[in-house]
Amino acid sequence: MSDVVEKTLTALPSLLSLDPQPGSAKLSSTSKLGNLIRGITELTSKHEEEKLIQHELASIKDQVSSPNTSMRQMKELMVRAIYCESLGYEASFTYIHAIKLAQQGTALEKRVGYLAVSLFLNESHELLLLLVNTVLKDLQSTNLIEVCMALTVVSQMFPKDMIPAILPLVEEKLNHPKEIIRRKAVLALYKFYLIAPNQVQHIHNKFRKALCDKDPGVMTASLHIYLQMIQENPEGYKDLTASFVTILKQVVGGKLPMDFNYHSVPAPWLQIQLLRILALLGKNDQSASAVMYEVLDESLRRAEMNHNITYAILYECVKCIYTIHPKSDLLEKAAKCIGNFVLSPKINLKYLGLKALTYVVQQDPRLALQHQMTIIECLDHSDLIIKRETLELLFRITNAQNVVVIVEKMLEFLRVNTDDYTTIDLVGKVAELAEKYAPDNEWFIETMSTVFSVGGDMMQPDIPNSFLKLLSEGFDSVEEDRKLRLFAVDSYITLLQKEPGKLPQRFLQVISWVLGEYSHLKDELEPTVVLKLLAKLLDMKHTSSETKSWILMAMTKLCEGGAEVSVVREVSETYSSSMDTVLRQRAHELQYLSQDSELRAKVLLRDNGLRPLEVDSSLSFLDGFVSEALAAGAAPYKPPHQRQEELAQAKALSLEPYGLSLPMSMSSCSITDRQSPTLLSMSSGLSGDSAEISHKGGSTSLKLDGVKRVWGREGYLPQRAAVEEAAQVEVPCTLRSPSQQGDADSSHSQTPTSTPTPTEPDPEKQQLASLFFGLSSQSSVCLMGKPEPTPHRFRRKAKGVTDPTSSSLISTPSNVEKLLCNNLLDSNIASELAVSSAKQITELPQGLKTASCDVEAELTDIADIKQNNPSLIVDNGIVAAADEDPDRPKDLCLISHLPAELSELCHSEITPLCTIQSLVLSACHLQKEDSLVLAVFISNSSDSALQHIVLDLDSEQLEVSCVSDSPAEDFRGHSVVVYQYSLTVKRPSIHVSIEGTVSFQLPGEAPQAAQFSYKLPLTIFIRPLTVSTEEYGTMWLSFSHDTKQNLTLIGDGQEALTATLNVLKQKLQLHVVEIIGQEGILSCRLLQDQPCLMHCRVHAGTLAVWLRSPVPDLPDCLIYHCQRALQEY
């Protein structure tokens, strides 16, 4: 088929030469569009084209504005306008006519009008409002084509605010007898969901109806919505798992009509969509995953055909299998599949294979090892995209052993790459690897130098920043730091002596900073030499003024009086008359400080390395000045946004409710009253212009050290983490058993030669196999320390054992089974690394205490069980579900560990967070009047004490601060510690979550870590805010973020408003300020005084709600919860 297309397309050039040939008979040769196109194809220069189009546009303009032009002619004109626009010439004068055409034309003319509108305008274009009525009318039309057109344009673009107007009509279309209309309506609703999720909340059950539609096309359309919603909240749709599986089963089994086949594959796009949904649902959910195994297996089997689209299905299958809870035989098949992809001669498949490997390799590095020769070949592939994908894969498997080779490969690619985007991306990756795994100082400095010269001025600015930070903060050993810095100085001096003209500006800045700070470390180096080199940089043509000021600062640091003064004097004289004010200032600083050594010693402290300078961010030293000025009658300071607001208020007529009832002076007066002197100076420090300038100056010149360090201290952590990580990698290596060692060694040296490749692998490639150094040892790390996902469940039951109240007898049988299953999976992966799994087994009973001692004997026979009883794995899902209940009573006992002052408070259900070996983490939250406390329980069920327990919580939306002193680092066996955190909202969101990591160490073993997350609804942070109506009015005016929406009323008649507000009061703790007739005002606050005000009015049977708050997003989140609360009621 595609051959036919290609043949006809190759015939094109001859057609374009305008000879009267059969092809041109098709063209409407007399039409004006035809003439225009003909004219354009004849032209040769861009300039001529422009002239012709301008002429054309002028003639279109004439005609459209003439009253005699009929709709029919207008249609033709519009197509010409579309053509001009597609060539990039604006025809904005036709926009209004396009809308007119859509409004007034017949169906065909409408079609052109709608098309033109959807091509010309965007969602926020003001003219679009004129279209709303037309769309409304067409949605109600009896002509199906008109309805289709309206739905299409609605899904293409529709003003967000106008959605409520047409929503009911679109919803109605879900019941339309024609499936094409239903399908388009579903997609239109999906579009609404994307741009305004709040508006379509109430029709979620209609989506379910669409999912069950008898027409598979409509069902397919509804999957778009489900994919999106499940991505956002997988927990909410677990109940649909079985339905999706059934659908997929039917599709795979060929139950759909033949119409849906594509190259005799049943509905491939539908399958792809379903597989993606299943992957989302099965992620971290064993019971959901268990439902899918069968159909995934079936899909894999059926898709073994040789068409492009079956590979698409296979790829999704593989991704799904690696995302959901693992099942060994599926994993095996998936791995084989990936192998086929990578080895395929088809380049698209190779690409996807590499992508799949990149995805999988974090879980199973050995897979990469299997394909190492192919991967190395891909590195030399002629297609840059393949090469880049390979590097991405290598980036994921980099470790301390192979970093040198991998980084070398990346730099090699960078040197030939011309695409900016790739360069920026890759440079960042190299810098990251270099910081994480650098084997020694020399390598690190040299690699970073290459990064700076290749990355040039495009790279992310944080790369040089973090490099300098690393240099200035140093590592743990002073001697090491000195060596690193010294080496940096050495290599930069060499660079400057060669050809500094070729170096990018960013690199020059880094060099000058390093030389300024550290060249004194090198005793035999004369400052004059460095100064001369720097001065030479200043004279270069390409040096930007920003770089120049870095250089001048470096000179300031270097100049200690003596011989260098002459060099410095010349420089400072040149630049003290520079037009650039910053440069001029630097030059003056240089001049004065080089002459006054006493002042210099005070300002530029050397070797104060780690002592952070204190910066008075509140500018309290200005307080005296401010109060004096105030006393003298100066106007108090107002932050810019307040000034602006007042200005707007003064200018415009306020049309907002409450605005009229308040005298203008009162609001401004209350604002000034609120400001205390300290607050004043504070805000002036933060937003005052003058302060900003001095701040900026400080950060780049004299105060450089201080400012950097404050900023650097919090950035110190990653550096630390990297060191720890390296340690983690190292330790298990030494623990490796001899057999493993041999294993790893053989894979380094033998595999390249033993791997069957068509040609004899050349020595270079063999050497490259060192890319995979450390991989095998890493896989053993994974297995031994592998906390997730398999051992997860196993630990959960250990928790049941810790609990003294629950009878361990009850849970034992299921525990045994679960243990087996987990170990089945584990041992499967570990099959050849029997030693390590045996090791794991010996660890297990510690956490299990007596109840599971008898398990131990069985565990050693794991290999047998695996062969005899594969169905165990499937059973497991059911067992896990049944096992929920015995956990219950444990809540009580954990609560008893809370400190006295907290145990009185009402607490949420205790939810398990994660389990790692014998450590069980669970948490609950407690509501206090003025705060929210999160209590994290860590229970140690092993006999031995745990060391170095570190719990680290973080959240995007919340401020998390530790309340309790962290308990002792070592913690005894069979005990529970409680960490308390106070939570406040940083950035409101409908649901907030906290991510955390816990790490600990068993005596004499490697440290272990696990991650977890904890979700909370925003509502628990809401507290009533008691204000009077007057205060409410003042506040209302000063808040800048708002949102409006109609909510359903509860009950009807007179009492509806009161009833509805009472529900909100009960459920969300809103404070009802006053109810006046059909209007009501409510207020609430988030913890830590972030108020939100609500105004509601009964209007046409609904409750029109208007929320305002100084906090962005808060109104939107609150309206969501209001809606939920009313719905639930």
Added chain:
Amino acid sequence: MIKAILIFNNHGKPRLIRFYQYFAEDMQQQIIRETFHLVSKRDDNVCNFLEGGSLIGGSDYKLIYRHYATLYFVFCVDSSESELGILDLIQVFVETLDKCFENVCELDLIFHMDKVHYILQEVVMGGMVLETNMNEIVAQVEVQNRMEKSEVSDVKQGL
């Protein structure tokens, strides 16, 4: 989601431009130029996927394209679309064009740009894949064509 569908010829002349996400006019032209630049320098024996044009938005986006004789069909999609799935969708679209225009060629696309848009609207709606079944797409297009014919005959009768 599909962010944009671009069809241009071997010289970079746009033949059909459809954006599903708003970009200002000059930005659109820049994207077309950059895309052409990226795609045209690739051989026919390399893979059909390209990543991260810096203009259309970062690493989450991919260009998936096919080259037919004189024309490039480029779909710009985000990570929620399957690469191979889109590649076959392009094939479906081209085959549909071929059916509707009876041996489609570049000239058909130039002179009947509006019709190509209508066909595309039945395949992709607002950036979402609406229909992948060629027969179904052709059926929808034909319904519209019938309407066109009846209108033309109406006019003739009126004359």
